[in-house]
Amino acid sequence: MLFNFSGFSGQISAAITGSGNGLKKPSFKILKQQEMWQPPKIENIPKTPEGKLILYGRDLIANTAQYLGPKGSVRHISNGMNCQNCHLNAGTKIMGNNYAAVYSTYPKFRARSASQETIIKRISDCFERSLNGSKPDSNSKEMRAMVAYMKWLGKGTAKGETPEGTGLEKLPYLNRSANPENGRIIYKAKCESCHGVNGEGIPNPDKITFIYPPLWGKSSYNDGAGLFRISSFAGYVKNNMPFGANYENKILTDEEAWDLAGFVNSQPRPHKDQKNDWKDITRKPIDFPFAPYADDFSEKQHKLGPFQAIAAAQKQNNK
Ligand code: HEC
Numbered sequence: 001m002l003f004n005f006s007g008f009s010g011q012i013s014a015a016i017t018g019s020g021n022g023l024k025k026p027s028f029k030i031l032k033q034q035e036m037w038q039p040p041k042i043e044n045i046p047k048t049p050e051g052k053l054i055l056y057g058r059d060l061i062a063n064t065a066q067y068l069g070p071k072g073s074v075r076h077i078s079n080g081m082n083c084q085n086c087h088l089n090a091g092t093k094i095m096g097n098n099y100a101a102v103y104s105t106y107p108k109f110r111a112r113s114a115s116q117e118t119i120i121k122r123i124s125d126c127f128e129r130s131l132n133g134s135k136p137d138s139n140s141k142e143m144r145a146m147v148a149y150m151k152w153l154g155k156g157t158a159k160g161e162t163p164e165g166t167g168l169e170k171l172p173y174l175n176r177s178a179n180p181e182n183g184r185i186i187y188k189a190k191c192e193s194c195h196g197v198n199g200e201g202i203p204n205p206d207k208i209t210f211i212y213p214p215l216w217g218k219s220s221y222n223d224g225a226g227l228f229r230i231s232s233f234a235g236y237v238k239n240n241m242p243f244g245a246n247y248e249n250k251i252l253t254d255e256e257a258w259d260l261a262g263f264v265n266s267q268p269r270p271h272k273d274q275k276n277d278w279k280d281i282t283r284k285p286i287d288f289p290f291a292p293y294a295d296d297f298s299e300k301q302h303k304l305g306p307f308q309a310i311a312a313a314q315k316q317n318n319k
């Protein structure tokens, strides 16, 4: 829960604790904004060969299409989007899907692949899904550079730690399903001017990169991407869209974020064969929209909700 009071903005978590005299008084643990993750400063990247590799990695995250898009200068292995389109400010924005905990938490077991995943594997996943393309060679300079950048970003984070403000916010579930028709109306009013009438985005005049990236259609992320799950999409847009929003200045309500997610993720997009994913179906996220499931809820309910009953059933199953 985030509050703003008297010009100071920070995170407060309140806990009611008993005190010795029998009176209950609230004790507040105040996490100042400074305790949010602070990315290291670019100026401090060492002027060494390693430093050059880190800077190249950063550039690849920010300007992926320039190097690796359909008209990229190095290889043509992705759809024209940039990693930064979803990992904002080159993966440094608070609640903007940042990379604060990549170096500290990988390798880690992930249920989607049912395996221990390295950073290289995780980067490859976003190439194959979010950028609907193919992965760079694991020994390529590009892969080494992106890993070096993530390692540098995470150098202040202790092993195993996930700092405050990492990744995407988990919004509370609505007690109804997401409403794509309502989402369409909000999209027209608040998103279409940048992302286009058909979600196609707006390319730069050079046609190599996008000014505003696509949200659906052939140049967008595929149906195996993380953003295709509406909880991820809703958490992303709530803190980051329309462009300019951030975790301290949110623009959309939770309902708008969920309805937009339902609308955008009901539009056509590239398909990815996912038959090898989620071998253990009891581990599928509740908003994963493709059967089979360990419960009896429909694909439609898994896609749009309501999710409370599914979450309760999953909890029961995993006991
Ligand atoms: C269409 C949006 C999108 C694009 C573009 C994208 N990603 Fe991702 N990425 C995601 C989502 C969503 C997640 C999962 C976040 C979560 O579940 O908290 C993710 C997760 C990751 C993670 C793991 C983060 C963690 O802390 O576990 C890495 C590493 C990553 N992406 C790298 C990349 C790289 C490199 C690129 C560019 C080649 C890229 N991503 C492009 C959406 C995207």
Ligand code: HEC
Pocket: 082, 084, 085, 086, 088, 089, 187, 190, 191, 192, 193, 194, 195, 211, 212, 213, 214, 215, 221, 227, 236, 237, 241, 242, 243, 252, 260
């Ligand atoms: C003023 C222009 C603008 C508006 C309005 C806007 N966006 Fe964006 N959006 C952007 C830009 C720019 C990016 C890429 C950010 C970057 O690369 O730094 C982006 C990225 C995204 C992404 C992740 C990348 C992708 O293409 O999948 C999603 C999802 C998204 N916007 C959804 C929305 C939604 C939903 C709305 C309406 C509530 C919205 N945006 C309104 C400019 C805008």
